[in-house]
Amino acid sequence: MSQVSLAKDRIKFLLLEGVHESAVEILKQRGYHSIEYITTALDEAELCDKVRDAHFIGIRSRTQLTEKVFAAAEKLIGVGCFCIGTNQVDLVAARNHGVVVFNAPFSNTRSVAELVLAEIIMLLRRIPEKNAAAHRGEWYKTATGSFEARGKVLGIVGYGHIGSQLSILAEQLGMQVRFYDVESKLPLGNASSVASLDALLQQSDVVTLHVPETAQTQWMIDAPQLTKMKPGALLVNASRGTVVVIDALAEALRSGHLAGAAIDVFPVEPSSNKEVFESPLRELDNCILTPHVGGSTQEAQENIGVEVAGKLAHYSDNGSTLSAVNFPEVSLPTHHGARRLLHIHQNRPGMLTRINQLLAEQNINVSGQYLQTDADVGYVVIDIDTPADSDIADTLLDAMRAIEGTIRARVLY
Numbered sequence: 001m002s003q004v005s006l007a008k009d010r011i012k013f014l015l016l017e018g019v020h021e022s023a024v025e026i027l028k029q030r031g032y033h034s035i036e037y038i039t040t041a042l043d044e045a046e047l048c049d050k051v052r053d054a055h056f057i058g059i060r061s062r063t064q065l066t067e068k069v070f071a072a073a074e075k076l077i078g079v080g081c082f083c084i085g086t087n088q089v090d091l092v093a094a095r096n097h098g099v100v101v102f103n104a105p106f107s108n109t110r111s112v113a114e115l116v117l118a119e120i121i122m123l124l125r126r127i128p129e130k131n132a133a134a135h136r137g138e139w140y141k142t143a144t145g146s147f148e149a150r151g152k153v154l155g156i157v158g159y160g161h162i163g164s165q166l167s168i169l170a171e172q173l174g175m176q177v178r179f180y181d182v183e184s185k186l187p188l189g190n191a192s193s194v195a196s197l198d199a200l201l202q203q204s205d206v207v208t209l210h211v212p213e214t215a216q217t218q219w220m221i222d223a224p225q226l227t228k229m230k231p232g233a234l235l236v237n238a239s240r241g242t243v244v245v246i247d248a249l250a251e252a253l254r255s256g257h258l259a260g261a262a263i264d265v266f267p268v269e270p271s272s273n274k275e276v277f278e279s280p281l282r283e284l285d286n287c288i289l290t291p292h293v294g295g296s297t298q299e300a301q302e303n304i305g306v307e308v309a310g311k312l313a314h315y316s317d318n319g320s321t322l323s324a325v326n327f328p329e330v331s332l333p334t335h336h337g338a339r340r341l342l343h344i345h346q347n348r349p350g351m352l353t354r355i356n357q358l359l360a361e362q363n364i365n366v367s368g369q370y371l372q373t374d375a376d377v378g379y380v381v382i383d384i385d386t387p388a389d390s391d392i393a394d395t396l397l398d399a400m401r402a403i404e405g406t407i408r409a410r411v412l413y
């Protein structure tokens with residue numbers, strides 16, 4: 001057997017932020033036992049040190065994977081985001097270093113939708129203030145400012161997996177659902193789309209945000225947008241902390257223009273449970289504050305562990321990049337009796353020709369070849385008919401690595 005294909009027990013996984021143990025179980029079931037498990041996030045300097053000998057890293061929303069981290073991670077071939085958001089990863093840097101990034105696009109969406117629905121009911125009934133008062137020994141029994149959810153207009157910004165599930169749940173309560181999305185989306189049930197964010201803000205009794213962190217969504221809700229909301233309206237943000245300008249929100253809550261808010265995500269979040277949480281919203285009783293737990297349920301975390309660990313193991317075992325968020329997607333059959341080589345390269349003319357020339361020169365029969373490219377990167381998987389004890393794959397690998405524009409090449413089996 002060739003020496004270049006790494007044995008599974010030498011493939012190292014670094015799992016951070018206490019990802020669910022289902023991830024560890026799946027990796028072990030798939031034959032990966034070299035797993036370092038850390039319950040917290042690491043800062044950039046600690047990460048640069050830790051990632052040096054890791055082949056895979058698993059993170060959640062706190063760990064920032066920067067260009068500097070990827071440059072230090074010489075052996076890294078894959079990242080698993082055990083969450084939905086991938087804004088914490090420099091996806092372009094990852095791709096340029098030949099590192100494939102996966103996430104779990106659905107597994108915690110129901111959990112977020114349920115939490116938001118519960119918060120809407122709590123806010124409509126002014127429970128946060130009444131709860132805070134009761135904790136101080138005050139008895140604040142009044143119907144003033146308390147409303148049923150039935151008949152109220154719920155404005156959803158971002159009608160994706162979470163927004164659309166919330167739409168269905170809110171309609172069960174009799175809410176009238178309207179949404180604004182930059183993409184054309186099928187309205188579910190009796191929901192209807194609204195042409196602009198401003199129009200949605202003006203019409204809604206409750207506004208809830210379910211957009212990803214992008215340049216367009218950054219500080220999307222600032223003082224001018226809050227002013228457009230109905231007097232006495234409510235705001236919920238369980239998307240990303242950069243979507244809402246917190247000082248502007250605090251002012252809108254203090255002035256009484258908004259009656260309440262529920263905020264799960266913040267521009268700066270503590271990096272561990274031991275750090276103090278600072279926010280101007282802390283002093284406001286009419287604001288539900290939660291520590292980024294929208295997706296933190298046992299069900300969601302267990303499913304995410306299984307899903308993302310499965311994707312990492314599949315990529316490691318077979319080279320498949322199906323559902324990668326930063327990489328050309330190649331879905332591959334397992335090819336028994338063949339050797340499989342992977343070549344990740346800058347997408348420039350003639351790369352495949354050069355690889356195929358090498359194969360022809362060595363008189364190697366190709367039994368399968370799979371290529372996908374995006375604007376910058378090409379990924380080709382080559383199955384060759386050669387006995388397992390031949391060292392031709394090693395020779396080929398050296399030659400492929402010498403091709404100018406190669407980012408990474410390896411023999412899988």
Ligand SMILES: NC(=O)C1=CN([C@@H]2O[C@H](COP(=O)(O)OP(=O)(O)OC[C@H]3O[C@@H](n4cnc5c(N)ncnc54)[C@H](O)[C@@H]3O)[C@@H](O)[C@H]2O)C=CC1
Nearest residue numbers: 085158159160161162181182183210211212238239294295
């Ligand atoms: N609080 C928590 O624990 C969690 C937070 N999240 C956050 O929620 C976000 C949304 O999750 P999903 O619904 O699963 O994502 P998704 O990708 O299914 O939906 C996002 C929707 O937002 C729309 N959109 C993008 N830019 C927009 C803009 N500028 N204006 C209006 N609409 C825009 C998209 O077209 C898409 O329909 C995630 O990106 C993540 O940041 C996700 C899970 C847990």
Ligand SMILES: O=C(O)C(=O)COP(=O)(O)O
Nearest residue numbers: 060061062083084085295
């Ligand atoms: O799935 C997401 O995007 C989330 O925000 C959840 O993040 P977490 O895994 O709880 O740190």
